[in-house]
Amino acid sequence: MEVDYGTYVFKVISYYFWYLCDLYVGFPLVIQICVLIIMLSICVGIYLLCQTIYLYIIKHKERKIMDRFVELYRDPMIEIGNDDVVHEPDEIAEVLEYDRRKPMSLREKRLLVQMIVDTKTEITDTRTDAGETINRTNFHNIIVAFGLQSFFESELQFSRTKYKVRALTWVRFLEENVPGAVITPLLYARNNDLRKAAQATFMWNSVVEPFRFFDNGDYDKYYRDWDKIDIHSILVNRRKWGLPIPNVAHWVKDSKNEKLKPLFASEIRYLNKTNECDELFDTFIRTSNIELKCEIACTLGKMHHVADEENLVDAYKVQVEQVKMAIINAIVDMGTGRQVHFLERCYDEAGDYSVKFAAALALYNYGDEGMQVFNRKQANAGTKYEWIFNHINDPIINRRFAV
Amino acid sequence: MKDMLFDIYGYCVFFYSLLLIINYTVLMFLSFNSQRKEKTFLSIAYIKKMLSNSPYTPGVSIIAPAYNEESNIIDNVVSMLSVDYPKFEVVIVNDGSTDSTLEKLIEYFSLVEVPFAYREYVKCAPVKRVFKSTKPIFEQLIVVDKVNGGTKADASNAGINVARYPYFIDTDVDCIIDKNALYRLVWAVLKEKTPVIAVSSTMLMVNGCKVENGRMVESRVSKRPVPLFQQVEYLRSYLVGKMGWAAINAVNNVSGGFGFFRRDVVVAVGGYDSSSFAEDMDLIMRMISYMCELNQPYRIPHVAETTCWTEGPPNLWALSKQRTRWARGLMQCMVMHRKLLFNLRYKRLGLITYPYMFMFEFIAPVIEFIGYISLIWFVLIGAVNWTTFWVILLMLYTFNEFMLLVICFFSYYVEDPSNRNSKWDYLWLFVASFFEPVLYHPIIVFFAVKGYFSFLTKRSFKWEDIKREGFGKERRKKKGEDADEDNEPVPQTL
Numbered sequence: 001m002e003v004d005y006g007t008y009v010f011k012v013i014s015y016y017f018w019y020l021c022d023l024y025v026g027f028p029l030v031i032q033i034c035v036l037i038i039m040l041s042i043c044v045g046i047y048l049l050c051q052t053i054y055l056y057i058i059k060h061k062e063r064k065i066m067d068r069f070v071e072l073y074r075d076p077m078i079e080i081g082n083d084d085v086v087h088e089p090d091e092i093a094e095v096l097e098y099d100r101r102k103p104m105s106l107r108e109k110r111l112l113v114q115m116i117v118d119t120k121t122e123i124t125d126t127r128t129d130a131g132e133t134i135n136r137t138n139f140h141n142i143i144v145a146f147g148l149q150s151f152f153e154s155e156l157q158f159s160r161t162k163y164k165v166r167a168l169t170w171v172r173f174l175e176e177n178v179p180g181a182v183i184t185p186l187l188y189a190r191n192n193d194l195r196k197a198a199q200a201t202f203m204w205n206s207v208v209e210p211f212r213f214f215d216n217g218d219y220d221k222y223y224r225d226w227d228k229i230d231i232h233s234i235l236v237n238r239r240k241w242g243l244p245i246p247n248v249a250h251w252v253k254d255s256k257n258e259k260l261k262p263l264f265a266s267e268i269r270y271l272n273k274t275n276e277c278d279e280l281f282d283t284f285i286r287t288s289n290i291e292l293k294c295e296i297a298c299t300l301g302k303m304h305h306v307a308d309e310e311n312l313v314d315a316y317k318v319q320v321e322q323v324k325m326a327i328i329n330a331i332v333d334m335g336t337g338r339q340v341h342f343l344e345r346c347y348d349e350a351g352d353y354s355v356k357f358a359a360a361l362a363l364y365n366y367g368d369e370g371m372q373v374f375n376r377k378q379a380n381a382g383t384k385y386e387w388i389f390n391h392i393n394d395p396i397i398n399r400r401f402a403v
Numbered sequence: 404m405k406d407m408l409f410d411i412y413g414y415c416v417f418f419y420s421l422l423l424i425i426n427y428t429v430l431m432f433l434s435f436n437s438q439r440k441e442k443t444f445l446s447i448a449y450i451k452k453m454l455s456n457s458p459y460t461p462g463v464s465i466i467a468p469a470y471n472e473e474s475n476i477i478d479n480v481v482s483m484l485s486v487d488y489p490k491f492e493v494v495i496v497n498d499g500s501t502d503s504t505l506e507k508l509i510e511y512f513s514l515v516e517v518p519f520a521y522r523e524y525v526k527c528a529p530v531k532r533v534f535k536s537t538k539p540i541f542e543q544l545i546v547v548d549k550v551n552g553g554t555k556a557d558a559s560n561a562g563i564n565v566a567r568y569p570y571f572i573d574t575d576v577d578c579i580i581d582k583n584a585l586y587r588l589v590w591a592v593l594k595e596k597t598p599v600i601a602v603s604s605t606m607l608m609v610n611g612c613k614v615e616n617g618r619m620v621e622s623r624v625s626k627r628p629v630p631l632f633q634q635v636e637y638l639r640s641y642l643v644g645k646m647g648w649a650a651i652n653a654v655n656n657v658s659g660g661f662g663f664f665r666r667d668v669v670v671a672v673g674g675y676d677s678s679s680f681a682e683d684m685d686l687i688m689r690m691i692s693y694m695c696e697l698n699q700p701y702r703i704p705h706v707a708e709t710t711c712w713t714e715g716p717p718n719l720w721a722l723s724k725q726r727t728r729w730a731r732g733l734m735q736c737m738v739m740h741r742k743l744l745f746n747l748r749y750k751r752l753g754l755i756t757y758p759y760m761f762m763f764e765f766i767a768p769v770i771e772f773i774g775y776i777s778l779i780w781f782v783l784i785g786a787v788n789w790t791t792f793w794v795i796l797l798m799l800y801t802f803n804e805f806m807l808l809v810i811c812f813f814s815y816y817v818e819d820p821s822n823r824n825s826k827w828d829y830l831w832l833f834v835a836s837f838f839e840p841v842l843y844h845p846i847i848v849f850f851a852v853k854g855y856f857s858f859l860t861k862r863s864f865k866w867e868d869i870k871r872e873g874f875g876k877e878r879r880k881k882k883g884e885d886a887d888e889d890n891e892p893v894p895q896t897l
Contacts, residue, residue, distance in 0.1 A: 030417055030791060034798040037424060041798075041805035048805075048812045055815040114446065121448050169449050226593040229457040236456075270458060353522065390518035396535045397517050 065108055069115045072097070077116070080138045081123045089144040098146060109151045110163070113170055116142065120174065136175060143176060156182050161191050168197040172204055175237075180206055187213075192222045196230075203234045210238075211246050217256040228263050235271055249276035252292070253283050261287070265295035269302040277305040285315065293319070294326040301330025309334050313342050324350075325358040332362045340369045347377060357388050364392050409786060416774055417795065423763055424802055430647030431809050437650035438707055438817055447583055450590050455489050461592070462490040462568030463585055464666075468558030469495055469576040470551070473502040477511050479576050482617025484543060488585035492543045494565050495576065498558040499528075499551025508546055512536045519545075519565070525674025527560035528552035555659065556675035556682035563674050566666060573683075574661045577714060579609055579619050584710035588663045597702040600690050602663040603654050604706035605641040608634045608715045619712055624828045629722055631835045632843040633715045638832070639806060642707065642813040649705035653751040655760055657703065659683030661711035668693065679739075681732025688740050691752045707817040723850050730768070730854025737765050768851035775845060799840060807836040 020039065024032050076096050080087055093100060104112065116139075123134050143149060155167035156178065164186065171178050178201070186198035199219060203210045213219035219227070238245050248271070251264040265283075268276050277300060284296040300308050312327050319327065328346055331339045343366060347359035363374040378389040391397055454460045465483055469476055476495075483493045497505045508514060519533035527549065534546040549561050559573050570592070574580065581587075584604070592599040611625030624634050648654045657664070662683060672689040679685040687703070694701040716722040737760070744761065746753035781787045811829055835843075 028791070030414075031794050033421065034794045037798050038801045041801040045801075045805040045808045048808045052808070052812045052815055055812070059815070117446065117448055121452065166445070169445050173449050173452065222596060224594055224596045225459075225461075226590075228459040229453050229593070232457055232459060233453060266458075357520065387518060387520050391520035394517050396515065396537060397519065 062107070062111060065111050066115060069112055073112075073115065074119055077119050077142060078123055080142060081120065081134050083135055083138060086135070086137050087141060089141045092138070092141050092145040096142075096145065100147065106159075109146075109148065110166075112146060113148060113151075113174075116148075117170060117173055139174070140176065143174060149176065149178075152176065152178055153182050156186065161189075161194050165193050165197045168194075168201045171201055172233075172237075177205055180208065188218070196222065196227070200230050200234060203231075204237060205241075205243065207243065214251055214255065214260070219260075223257050223259050227260075231263060232267065232270065235267055239271060245271060245273075247276060248273065249279055252280065252296075258289055258292070261289060262291040262295040265292060265299055269299040272303075274303055274305075277303050277308075280305075281308045281311050290320060290322055293323045297323065297326035297330040298333075301333030304334055306334055306336055309336060309339065313339060316342075316346070321352045321355050324355050328355070328358045328362045332365050335367070337367050337369060340366060340373055343370065344373050344377075356385070357391075360388050361392050409781075412777070416770065419770060420795075420799070423767070426759070426763060427643065427802075427806065430643050431806075433648075433650035434643050434646035434813065435816075437646050437705070438813065440650075441704065441707065445590075447586060450586050451487075451583075454586060454589065460490050461570055461589060462492070463488065463589065463663075464492050464494055464562075464566035464568045464571040465580075466494045466496065466559055466562030466566060466571050466573050467576040467578075468498050468555050468562065469500065469504055470498045470558070471500045471502045471504060472576050473500070473504045473507055475577060476504050476507055478617045480508065480512070480544065483576075483580065484541065485582075485618075486580055486585055487582045488589075490568070491585060492545060492566070492568065494545050494547060494562045496547045496549060496558040496562045498549060498555075498561075505546070505548055509534065512541050512544055512546075513538050514544075514546055522564060524564050524670045525560045527557045527564065527674075527677070530561055530564070533565065552677060554677045554682070556679065557677040559682075560674040560677070563666065563669060569666055570663060571666050571669075572661065572663050573659065574711065575713065578606075578661055579612075579614060579617065579712040580661070581619065581708075581710050581712075587706050587708055587710060591704045591706050592663075595702050595704065597700045598665075599704060600665045600668045600694060600701045601654075601657045601687060601703050602706060603645050603649065603657045603703060604661060604663065604710040605645075605708060606658055606661050606711045606713055607637055607709050609712035610634075610715055610717060612712060614712075622709070622712070624831050626831060627717065628835075628842075629718055630715050631831060632839055633722075635807065635832055635835045635839060637715075638810045638814070641705070642810050642817075643806065645705045646707055646813070648756070649703065651751065651755070652702055653756045654703040654705060655687065655752075655756045656681075656684040657687050660713045664690075679732060679735060680728050681736050684732065684736050685739065688736065688743070688752065688757075692740075692743065692749060695749045695752065707813070719846065722846075723853075726847055726850035727854040727857065730851040731858045733760075733765055734855050734858045737761060768848045769855070771844075771848045772852045775848070800837075803836055803840060804833070807833060 020035065024035055027035075073096055080092060080095065087095070120134070120139060152167050152171055155163055159167070168183075168186075170176075180202070183198050183202050183206075186194055187202060189195045189198060196219075199213050203213070235245055235248075248264045248267050252261050252268075255261050255264065261283075265280065267273075268280070280296045280300060284293055287293060297312060299305075300312065309331065312330055316324060316327050324346070328343065331343065340363070343359055343362050347356060347363065350356035350359055360374065360377065363370040363377065374389070374392075378386075378393075381389055465486070467479075467483065472479070480493065480495060495508065497508070513536050514534035515537055516532050517535045519535075521530055521533060528551065530547055530549045532548045534548065536542070536544055545565060547561050547565050549558065552558060552561075555575075562573070563571060570589070572585075572588070588602050588604060591602045591604075607622065608625060608630050609619075610627070610630035611623045612619060613621035613623065625631050645654060659682060664686075668690050669686065672686070672693045674686075675682045676685050676689075691701065691703075716725050740757065743749050743753045743757045745758065749757075778787070811832075
């Protein structure tokens with residue numbers, strides 16, 4: 001008769017538990033509790049010791065595999081990545097002496113991808129410092145040579161959540177493509193990390209409604225500051241690869257999450273979307289979100305949207321200090337030279353130290369006319385505000401105030 | 404009657420210990436859960452790449468007060484400036500050093516006095532001068548020269564006034580910062596949905612480690628008894644205690660030796676309290692109270708990976724100074740923040756953290772001290788039930804060793820090479836953990852009680868410099884160096 005293993009283990013444990021109980025029946029409660037704790041500590045301790053040894057062996061093995069990969073592939077990969085000539089996958093497999101008939105285990109493939117990621121980072125850093133770029137086609141062909149595209153797909157379909165998340169980030173890191181059909185099932189996963197990573201990868205390279213998550217509010221549900229960095233990199237990447245970038249101005253108005261609105265307002269300037277600035281000032285007036293107001297003012301300034309210069313000046317008085325400073329900076333960025341009196345008034349009327357400082361700095365950076373006013377203000381500053389001018393005038397500190 | 408009193412006393416002590424064991428067990432579970440949940444699936448290379456290329460990467464100011472650090476100041480500042488992060492500055496606060504600390508800085512980094520628009524956001528002793536380097540490669544360095552305020556807290560406040568980024572790290576000038584530390588800490592902030600006001604992270608002892616040019620080359624445990632015992636305490640405190648508390652967002656302290664804070668919240672609560680003996684714990688309590696009073700959500704996560712190595716007291720004399728001060732600080736905090744106890748308004752802090760600290764960190768040394776005295780007395784009068792005594796001792800020992808196994812497992816689980824010591828190091832830790840309850844712990848209890856006594860008798864406390872040995876070979880030869888005394892207070896129980 002076949003015995004169920006679970007039942008067997010349970011019976012053994014029960015036997016020893018009751019044996020122990022029987023052994024200590026009649027002893028004081030203190031002794032009984034102590035014995036129980038001792039037994040539990042020993043049992044769980046032995047289990048943990050085995051787990052630690054197991055982890056040690058696994059890590060040791062992985063280190064050895066990694067070392068082997070580094071020894072075999074690192075240098076040829078660097079050479080191929082740096083080479084301006086495009087190499088075909090077959091050629092690369094030959095150079096790397098990779099035998100495609102001998103399959104790698106899943107663990108080996110994960111470590112190989114990690115090694116490729118590390119090597120690519122290393123080359124990218126070196127070449128960026130030298131003002132050059134790596135040969136992306138060759139790196140893509142390395143992935144093809146090792147057959148890692150199908151590995152990514154199988155990771156995304158069949159592995160555990162943590163490996164799926166990792167595979168999604170690898171895909172983006174290595175600038176690879178994964179079929180939309182593989183990612184689609186993950187777009188509404190219950191696990192936040194997985195859902196976010198899948199949606200980000202989908203937006204990264206898809207051409208079929210890639211940004212629908214912003215429209216239906218799916219992306220907003222679990223918003224964190226990391227998403228700013230993620231969304232920015234997605235948009236920049238799409239622009240780099242010539243993929244369509246949506247109109248982000250309507251998300252500044254309609255996004256369900258207030259925290260996303262300032263992000264899209266700033267993305268307009270990072271993506272240099274001049275034609276999307278027209279409606280921003282309306283949002284500036286209507287919103288009570290201070291961060292959004294600041295970002296809009298900053299974007300209008302950086303985009304030299306002179307049409308709203310007067311509007312910003314008119315709106316200045318009724319804003320909080322943070323927004324006032326953003327407006328002052330925006331006026332300087334627009335650089336029309338028409339608002340010297342406004343900046344002077346800002347300086348004179350400022351009740352807050354930070355605004356006064358920002359206004360003085362703005363005058364300093366506002367052309368010859370601004371500088372003249374700056375010098376006049378400095379001469380009349382007296383001991384009370386002299387330090388503001390000394391600070392701004394100092395060539396060493398001024399390096400960090402360069403506008 | 405006498406026997407009954409003995410019995411009641413014995414039972415009280417036993418069940419108190421039992422409660423402590425239950426607490427640690429719960430913390431271990433929470434810690435494991437937290438590590439499993441917090442463990443990032445993104446490689447550090449990916450996080451680095453994203454943060455390096457983003458305009459949204461938050462800036463971090465590293466504030467390091469220095470007092471009479473002439474022998475190692477240059478190496479340490481160079482080490483800090485070489486931290487790998489795209490947007491940071493290093494603010495060194497010369498707290499009225501009487502040696503040539505400032506002169507060495509001026510000479511090496513080509514510093515010149517600048518008319519810095521200094522503004523006192525938080526209270527500190529007067530700032531005399533601010534220096535910047537004429538060399539653009541040291542652009543991130545800013546040196547503040549101030550009148551000695553007597554405490555590290557006062558110097559840190561001056562640094563907070565000068566810092567320009569939204570987050571700052573408060574550290575000691577002789578701490579060794581891991582090259583990826585800032586990425587790990589910033590990631591801990593950015594990945595949270597709830598606003599993060601501070602981040603705690605694992606700190607280990609530099610004693611015994613191999614350090615070259617201010618960089619950690621090999622993380623090892625010290626073979627000398629005092630630092631070795633402290634290493635066991637540190638590992639337990641961070642990997643079980645802090646990680647466990649972080650799981651329920653109830654971290655009670657972010658180390659003064661290496662703490663990551665949100666600047667606006669720190670400024671809003673008035674910065675560090677210069678009169679506090681545990682300024683780091685006091686600051687966190689005020690920050691949490693502030694967020695609770697405003698009914699704002701907050702989070703204080705813990706980074707399991709080692710981000711910093713600090714030099715612990717190398718001998719009993721230095722340890723005595725440190726622990727006495729911590730005990731005073733703890734008592735001061737308990738008294739100052741007594742309104743938090745079971746106060747619903749302060750949520751976890753009032754209902755979990757503060758009562759726990761009161762019961763198991765503040766009261767524990769007193770109970771243990773009474774326990775030691777009464778044990779000696781019982782032995783003398785022959786009132787000890789030796790069977791029970793040995794069984795209880797065996798239980799405590801077994802649990803103690805079990806805790807060390809848990810720590811070893813955790814340090815492997817977090818997959819942090821710097822956390823992972825060699826096999827022989829673990830053996831040393833086991834040896835230390837075996838002798839800790841009988842050799843080290845009674846001494847710690849005595850220092851804590853001494854600290855409480857000096858606080859209650861209002862004895863004046865002089866902020867004496869603890870003589871440290873340094874972590875480089877060259878430094879070992881030199882004597883009379885001052886170093887920080889503001890490392891993380893570790894729980895004194897168990």
